[in-house]
Amino acid sequence: MASLTLEHVGKKYPNGYEGVKDFNLEIADKEFIIFVGPSGCGKSTTLRMIAGLEDITSGTLKIDGKVVNDVEPKDRDIAMVFQTYALYPHMTVYENMAFPLKLRKVDADTIDKAVREAARILDLEKLLDRKPSALSGGQRQRVAMGRAIVRAPKVYLMDEPLSNLDAKLRVQMRAEISKLHDRLGATIIYVTHDQTEAMTLGTRIVVMKDGVMQQVDTPTKLYNEPCNLFVAGFIGSPQMNFIDVAVAEKGEGVTLTFGANTITLTGAKAKALKDGGYVGKVVVMGIRPEDVVEEHEYAEGRILSEAFPAEVTVYELLGSEAMIYADVDGGQISAHLSASSAVRTGSKIKCSVDLAKIHLFDKQTELAIAH
Template sequence: MASVRLKGVYKRYPGGVTAVSDFNLDIEDKEFIVLVGPSGCGKTTTLRMIAGLEEITEGEIYIGDRLVNDVPPKDRDIAMVFQNYALYPHMTVFENMAFGLKLRKFPKDEIKRRVHEAAKILGIEHLLDRKPKALSGGQRQRVALGRAIVREPKVFLMDEPLSNLDAKLRVQMRAELSKLHKRLGTTFIYVTHDQTEAMTMGTRIVVMKDGFIQQVDTPQVLYEQPANLFVAGFIGSPQMNFIESRIEQKDKSLYVVFGNNAIKLPEGKAKKVEELGYVGKEVILGIRPEDLHDEEIFLQTAQDAVVDADVDVVEMLGSETLLYVVVEGLNLVARVDPRSKAKSGDRIKLAFDVNRIHLFDKETEKAIV
């Protein structure tokens, strides 16, 4: 069993920085958990506490059923892959991968078997005699992974392992890591500040900010039902549009009003907004770029959900087009069909997909609907 459990974990550094606060998380066996958040949110500290490289100030960490608070890193049955790979320059790839096993006095045959097996999985068998300086960045990254794989750990910990690779290789390695995770059938705990990496690899994602967990869920739920304004803005690119608005009632219907625009809320959302007492109150309206439409078919069917927009910049990306527009002084982004005819300087109509509107409390920033 390679579950990992953190219970009420805190990390306070001397000098008063609380890097991690009341961190509670149950990671199941074989999960690919990604910790994501902006720089300084406490991701690396959390990972280092799981690894045993950082003492915890308060709380408990379990690996499997074992409380590991006082277990040294080498006895935790984990392997860590760092951002800078930390390969030994004077050793060959084989020696780099074998090093940890040698230290642990594994028999030679077993070392050879494990190194060759890991090299095969990673497609680096032909590089085993080379020194790190004769490798590309991606190959070095694979060696670093190989060194972790040969240990056959219960849990892999990875801290931004792809950040030194160029964009193309990063995309390729993302897919390879997902495959590796399936193939090894082990628990992965992965740290990144890149929400795309988190969304593409994580079976569950932990979004952190200022040392606190903001939300833990699958990529899809995080995207579709963000718990608060921070998660809504952090997950998704380009980010969700936010509009300061007010809820108003007219003829038994509820509208989200900003400037001269009024977007009618669908029944389900309206009911909840009313029940929670938001009629007449200020809220923040959130709408993802792909939920703003300029196609005729949407404009015709969207009742009370169309606004006038001035097109500022048109970005054609091939499979989609981004329209940077201004609606009553507000900058919004719409992700539209690449066949869209909108040009810079045009005044167009944009329809809100009202079923995909998010509303957030202005004070607490928590999601209302």
């Protein structure tokens, strides 16, 4: 297997558009790296440069320490699985999987072994004689994976491989891909704009926006310590709440005021605001829906802020729990509730926030001040 190094990698398209800017990343052997970000942020471009399908216009790409900028795609020992799996309709599952090896003039015995091993890993053994038209979407996607596996490449690149599948199949295939990573011990780079996929699959996640890498971290770190407003808003569903708050000094701590509501903050976060010169200024408070607590909810072990009134505008029952969206003076807030809660649309309630879970961002630079 393989490690990859991207140093100051950039892509300027012939029309002058910079699809990727100064991309730096070390990918260790056997890592499962996710590229995530909104449409057009440069995920596929980066992947295609790694595959060699797109020229690298600045910087260097190394595989196992060797610069490969000018190495042909077929000599990079990389397999790519695309969004549209494009199986050959006239070939059986077996023939589809055997095809990449046939092209490379591998002998029939070796091909047979590789195909049967891939079929075993992907649970396709009973389907080897079928044509793609007689397969479900998930089965077709597995055959496309099989076609990549038979080559035993150093690196797998996957560009939104699950985006054509329905929600249930996606969840199934997500689990399959995770198992596959364990079984193959492979280095995988996986593109998605689905943040649930990113959070569940990746050993590390790269968040991109407008061709620029925003943050690269483990899923937990990204969730708990997003480096800026964009990452904070992108990772997590439903989205983190953002409320503009005015910072004032109060004894050891500070107060955060929005509308007629005030929250008192002490400790490290208050210190970060004071030291950063934010007293007298407006900052953005970020708080995830699960860290907003309605007064009748279970909150043992949490250190809560002062309560503030809210009026529920939307109530959604999600099964084991519910979500509410509510108006508060100076903003709006969404919160998780237990399914047994009596709160409904139109309820006038009181909420507080878990002080340990408040994130603070600079309103101008959008960078995190404290978590």
